Amino acid sequence: MPVCLPFFRVAVCGAAILFVCNTWAQQAPQDGPRPAENTPQAEPVQQVEVKGGAYDPRRDDTASKMVVGSDEMLKYGDTTVTDVLKRLPGITVTGAAGRQGGEIRMRGLGSGYTQILLNGERAPAGFSLDSLAPELIERIEILHAASAEYSTQSIAGTINVVLKNTVKTAQREIKLGMGGGRDAFSRNGSLQWSDKDGRLSYSLSASVYRYDYDAGGLHDSPALDLAYLPDGQQNLLRLISGGGGGRSEGVNLAPRLNWNSAGGDSFTAQFFLNAGRSNSHSNYHTETLLGARPDVDNDDSRNRTRQRFGRADLGWVHKLDGGAKLELGLRGMVSNSSTGSATLGDIDGLGLALDRKVEVGATYKTLSSSGKFYSPWMPGHALSTGWDGTVSRREEERHERQRAVAGGDVPLASDDNFAAHVNLLALYAQDEWDITPRWSMYAGLRWEGIATRTSGNRFEDVGQRSSVWSPLLQTLWKLPDTKGDQLRLALTRTYKAPSTSSLVPRRSISTNNSQFEPDRQGNPQLKPELALGVDASYDHYWAEGALLSARASARRIDGYTRQGLLWQDGRWVSTPVNDGRANTRTLGLEAKFPLRAVQGATAPAIDLRASINRNWSQVAQVPGPNNRLDQQTPVSGTVGIDYKTPGGMLTTGGSLSFTGGGPVRITPQQYAYSSPRRDLDLYALWKFNPKHQLRLAVSNLLAQDYESNSAYADAHGSMIRAGVSGTAPQARATMEMKF
Template identity: 75%
Template sequence: MQTVEVKGSGYDPRRDDTASKMIVGSEEILKYGDTNVTDVLKRLPGITVSGAAGRSGGEIRMRGLGSGYTQILLNGERAPAGFSLDTLSPDVIERIEILHAASAEYSTQSIAGTINVVLKKAVKTAQRDVKLGVGGGRDAFSSNGNLQLSDKDGIFSYSLAASFYRYDYHYANPARDLGYAPEGQQNLLRSSKGTGDGRSEGINMSPRLNWAFPGGDNLTAQFFLNVGRNESRTHSRTDTLMGLRPDYDTNDSDGGNHYVFGRTDLTWVRKLDGGARLELGLRVGLSNNSSDNHPLGHIDGVGLALDRSARVDASEKSVSSTGKYSSPLIPGHALSMGWDGSYGKRDEERWQRELALPGGRPPFNVDEDFNADIKRLALYAQDEWEITPRWSMYAGVRWEGIDTRSIGNTYDEVQQRSSVWSPLLQTLWKLPDTKGDQVRLALTRTYKAPATSSLIPRRMMSTNNSQTEPDREGNPNLKPELALGIDASYEHYWAEGALLSARASARRIDGYTRQGLLYINERWVSTPVNDGRANTQTLELEAKFPLRAVLAAPVPAIDLRASVSRNWSQVEHVPGPDNRLDQQTPVSGNFGLDYKTPDGMLTTGGSFNFRNGGPVRITERQSAYTSPRRDLDIYALWKFDAKNQLRLAVSNLLAQDFESTTTYADASGTIVRNNISPSSPQARATLEMKF
């Protein structure tokens, strides 16, 4: 009898979806034993993280663009103001979805793209996992733990992911201030020696309950709780070698914050006649954040001249509803339509007191409170059409409206309404007479709405006020930025796990928002303003493949991956050169290698990430500079048996210092602020056990 072997090729969303996306699974997320999500994302193609290596708090960017151009979602919904992915343990994440072009189902506030972090769900088999980890280096020490539980009983299944973290740090932060007269002679030289130390700690919990009823109906309850606190202390001593002294020669500050973020998601999926499907969702969120800050300023020869105490209490409540109806009404089409509506309310109180001290300025005491109501409503319809087995097309349209109203005791009521129509078109064509060549094209209209804090005309004061360290204030007249975009890509698949791709894109942004700098009542104030049009272009190249895909002879089980991104942008109302968007990263790249022994007991590898910086012209008078960032990370995973394994990792092996500079120049001269952030390697060890 003849034997026939049938092999099924699994569905690959990156290769087979009409919409361009990349899925990062839990295995890739946990590979290096990272303790925060930003370290995971920095190794992915086309994604950069701002700031110094080895320090938390960097901004996640696609196409090198910051300032909210990249949309960050948690389970498909925007997280509240103040929530940071740095506080989210990678162990509670099931996958990360990266969408290069907008889709109608998600918000189109995604000029650069969308990163959707999906929390873990129930699995089909029982799971009992415990992970304990420690890490540290010259500047920091961390500890973390994770618990994973899941099981199934009939139609009911559950999962629980819980984690804790603690991070202690001590950093040096030297800085210099330089000044030059219009003729070029130096007239200012100040040198600062600063330190910062503190601790952050918190817990994450994400239980999930699921009922799969006969007939295909499904009910899911997903909960997420994020609780933590931060404590910090800073010290800075400034020595003036030439020119004017700062407001305070020595600055000390201690402070901290406590936060709670919770969300409940209820989702019901109902299967209807004819293959139709109805999904309904209800989400309720609550967050509280309280912070204290106590800066002290000393003047040589005078003593203590500033003693300020400030406290901020903020809370945010939100409720949202989503619905999606999909139907294969027409053969070859996947039609769907839906809504996404939410209401949020944010309340904030700020209290500040200053002591009257000899040699100091008159006390500036404030009691501020404000509340903001944010209403959002979106309606969308989309269709994915399989024109032929090799050609598919996605078409969608989304209307999204936002109504923000804010009122406080120190300013008049502010109301901002905006709405955007976003037509979207994407297509995938698998080239004839090939097995793995395909091209994609996308046309999109996206936007970026101003953050609520950017609309509120409240002043946040700096200690040593200057052109390079100004106060900050919102602008109630700020308008959304609108963008037209085009994306095109070529992909070549030639073996299992082997990919070559090239992607090019461009965006035209109207109503571009930049930080303006004003001099008001003898203080420098930074405020956002709309300033005309900007253009951005990106070229990305990526390759990933197992070594056996390119060498015929028997070779070790080595997987290679590499990518490089080149970004350009031009702000029309800012003179060049270097008039880039929001300090856009011009070039970034990744290279990685993974090896697994034949018995599968040892897996090891490493990655090198590069992000250059360089000068950028912000306005005619303002410019900035950031140094390149190079990260070298390695890891090893030993499997002792089927239930126990040890993961070791070393990050930031190159330990390069990070430098940033801010410059202001006008007819009276030039002032330069230069900051240096030293770094050091960090080692981590994680013991992973199953029961």
Template identity: 70%
Template sequence: MQHNTAACFLAFSHFYSANFFSQVMMPRRCLRLTVLCCAVLLAWNAQAQQSETPATEAAAAAPLKAEKPMQTVEVKGSGYDPRRDDTASKMVVGSEEILKYGDTNVTDVLKRLPGITVSGAAGRSGGEIRMRGLGSGYTQILLNGERAPAGFSLDTLSPDVIERIEILHAASAEYSTQSIAGTINVVLKKAVKTAQRDVKLGVGGGRDAFSSNGNLQLSDKDGIFSYSLAASFYRYDYHYENPKDRPALDLGYLPDGQQNLLRRITGTGDGRSEGINLSPRLNWAFADGDNLTAQFFLNGGRSDNRSHSRTDTLLGARPDYDTNDGTSGNHYVFGRTDLTWVRKLDGGAKLELGLRASATSNTADSHPLGYIDGVGLVLDRNVRVEASYSSLSSTGKYSTPWMPGHALSMGWDGTLSRREEERLQREQALPGGRPPVDSDEHFDADIKLLALYAQDEWDITPRWSMYAGVRWEGIDTRSAGDTFEAVQQRSSVWSPLLQTLWKLPDTKGDQVRLALTRTYKSPSTSNLIPRRSIATNNSQTEPDRVGNPNLKPELALGIDASYEHYWADSALLSARASARRIDGYTRQGLLFIDDRWVSTPINDGRANTQTLELEAKFPLRAVLAAPVPALDVRASISRNWSQVERVPGPDNRLDQQTPLSGNFGLDYKTPDGVLSTGGSFNFRTGGPVRITERQSAYTSPRRDLDLYAVWKFDAKNQLRVVVSNLLAQDFESNTSYTDASGTVARNGISTSSPQARATMEMKF
């Protein structure tokens, strides 16, 4: 069995790698047959190993059946729970929960967690990750405690290489305080406890998509040395079509309500994305307690897309192009190296030093074509963008129990990074078209970041602990290009932080938390650079985009309070309330410059946001005395409010904030452990939002229903089956602009379908 499994995996890996790196596209039907044959063979081998017992083994085992079975004694320890015992508010999601639904990207994992939402349509990969319903940089995303570089997306990260996900509702001095909404820290696998050799192969698909993925995990120890290797690949093919009976619409109305514009937009699209992840780790644990670790991460992939759209004008002015065709492609490579040395000192003190280097390369090509009825092809544009990002970071942390009951730590985080980008545009001169615009643009940006922090956590009494910290961050951004003057912006922020945990007297599991924080949001490099991105059909709802070098950081004062009740093993009820006051709020302004609509970010006064979250998780046996199945229940609901002071209401929400979201899930495992199954339902509301006095938007609600089942053949082989997006709801969005001349709006719709996925998981 082991030889057959390994041979099948190596054959499949060889097929995939040869296909990927040689860039020879195999027809989808052949790929499906190859992967399905591997999955069937692996399942058959696992079942055969379970059912075929040699006669000598059966004969030897027969006398044992008559013997008295050995008694089993189960010992449970309370252990350390960071969510319950840490003074700083933190929720930790382990690898078992991460892998439960066999997700192929991290965003699908995060959408099921309390208080987290993912924007976009159901059943589609990607989307913006949000805490408290806020995106656009308000939610901080970290990779191993460090901000991910520009151009890196969590969608390209396989859940199999993740050890845990940490959710920090209140800021911590140890991490960056660019976390107005909160922090999500994705920690890659590190610890090597026992030798491990795992292989996973999966296939999935639905009406409009097909995917395949594989994962290999290797780890072992030899004396003071240990190593681990995680490798994975994915491929995703998709096709979409705007329904002809419900097309996208461009609408226009005069001030008196009379309609003066009606366009129907239909189209299709298809494409493929594929990539690999490699995450090796080397570790030396010396006898004196010192530890040296080298961790590497490589992420590479490509995508190719084709699109077609047709605009039929029934009333009013026609667009610049009646028909748009286009192709686009993207190739990227991201690499990162972390070196960490931990030195044990006298008196329980510890020194941690880290050196990190990362590099990203991204090449994007696009080829839009525009047609006018009766004229023909009038736009033929080729654009290539080559971007690179590199950084070098140094971190240090010294921690010591400097007084009885106190745990003091202090440290630094310094980063030097550079971003370079070249954009080459060429257009053909065509009859009936506009004069061609050819351009060669280049810019580079140097970013320097330095952070210093100190924090102390102490136990005032056995039931009352306190956390106090302060962090200073300074950022210096300098950029220059051949189409704009050199830009430099410096900013620095002091962030005092205070958190406390009080375990209520005369109770076993009741406790309250309180946190006071000062956080901020720094402008992204792309928002600072005054380089214009051109829209094909320029309008109020599809404007050009340009950065603003005068942007300032947004500063926020926050308060968080929560109550937690633990009453049984793995049983929790909690309620959390929070509020943020944001000064220097950044929104997208819309201007009319040189006969074109241009969107640019601007600071615009103050905004306020409030959140109320309720969460419950418990085994059903903890609340019902009668014998019940071994069901684990989890549920959460979050309500968010916000107000932008300089935008008239109603619906003047911050950053199109999600007003209401929730999750409900059930998990069940049979007594013999052969079958595990469960389901998850999560939802989020949308509704209208007033972005500015003249701009408005609308998004429809989103509801996801996912089911999973894991059939365990034996200790080394199991099959995981998942059905996701069972509700297959359409997703609608709308943007509109209103001024003295009337209203212009665009309505869009995205369709989806249920997806099924099967993964064979083997240990050898």
């Protein structure tokens, strides 16, 4: 019944929308004149000029959007999407330079504030964009302000990764690449195959990758544990050294079929298959010079991950009278993953004290439908209404075995399982209104309802329902008597729903339990965070390809969620809690232009670009200073240059990205610090002939070490953990061949 009921609701709502839309479309020619055919006012000359062949969504769309095409993404020969995103204005990637697995952030905010979509939908839990080759991507859409068509779980913004889906001309291309550095080596290959046969077009994108890394021994990631009594006397000093290595490899397949009927309808079938596996190992040794020893002095771990992900998208676009059209979509997604870990811990002089093995298997299944009706219902207006409905189920089994050893903990045999049902229904309407040739407005309203129910063998069933109304308003004004000056303003209401895992009251046990390695447990009482936002920007287009832009935004977040740290039953436990209000503000500046826009047509073919973003935030329940939201990145910036030789045989360039760090106060008792991050990347592209070219790239040339500190202080004293991670430059070479 819980699964069938949402389907029934989606079907009823969808049928109602379709009935209204079809009735409206059939009556439109009788109730009023058709645009452009009978009414000259319906198609002003100015609109045709702006929306013409040189259409730029960033410049011309009323709803704020920045689009990054495949040429820009492939420029540096990147093998991961995170490497592409780190160079874009206003986007940062956390962690050490040159390392995979960093968190993608807009406005410096992570932990779910930035919405990451794959073809307009959220990817399943555990899916990483690092496993997706840039060659499979058609474009990346960056939405600074929410729109009703996508989910409004986007307090910081939305990054929508769109897989290749168009066939303009026949294409056959193979790319083979390899790269490496002091501690890593990678190989990758990709295939692009597309063609047309009458009304049928088809394409196949495929990629394979393999990545090996070796942290280089016990001194790669040194750390210190320090503790002090309230009077300032030191009572703990531990030296931690360690390292590790591993391998990850995988394959991606993305076939697509498209058929256009004689009547103008189009049918699409797009599939995406991803399979990957990884193995890693690590060994850390703790030497206690002062104070109490940890639970184990040596921690030796082996980890294994296997994941398979499949997705199918079916779509139909039906053209109606008067320029209206109806879009229907059906999507299915299945993900299966298994992880295993084996941990051995021993105490110097006493031998083995810990022997633990954990096996986790999880499946994630989703079935969703969507519909959208578009109609130019009156002169100057473009109305869209639609729905999204999703039914998903996640099942997980966890088996933990801890063998009895002399001097160690008691044996443990734990078998946990849980199932989560998440049903989502969203209805929306939006209207784009061209008030004058230079002034347009976008108004949208979206309602999202989420019902979550989790059950397990070690906790009582947990159910939660929430719904959010999101009114949205955006406007674009092209300033009169200017060639390319324009202003944007957006007012939005967005939210962040708790993840399924954060609601499950199941505890995950850490090895060396402390304030820095606590047990983890979900909170079934967690509520969504709600945000009111305002965005404003000014763009100055002063020559072909030249832009100066300033952007400012602010968000007020109610029900802010942070990780609480508790002392329960002799152990530290971390659990998410709602904790009042938070505010965040952002100011961004961007410039890009060809040198010829300044020096004229005789200047060399050099393109310049630069951006800087400053972020501020305050959490009301945490005293300052540095009480930033979610360890927000305070400042980030990029500087880049591209040069093309006469004739275009050689293109080269470089990019320097900077991400600020500094201290942050997470809670009244918890503090953290991270060092700034600098990425210097260079590339060169040689075109031997129209079918063969070689791309070379060097990344992380500065090889900057990454430092991070955590601290905890209360009435009983303070404790500090300080660590550093080494990095190294990486070089890549890719041969690109068309046939």
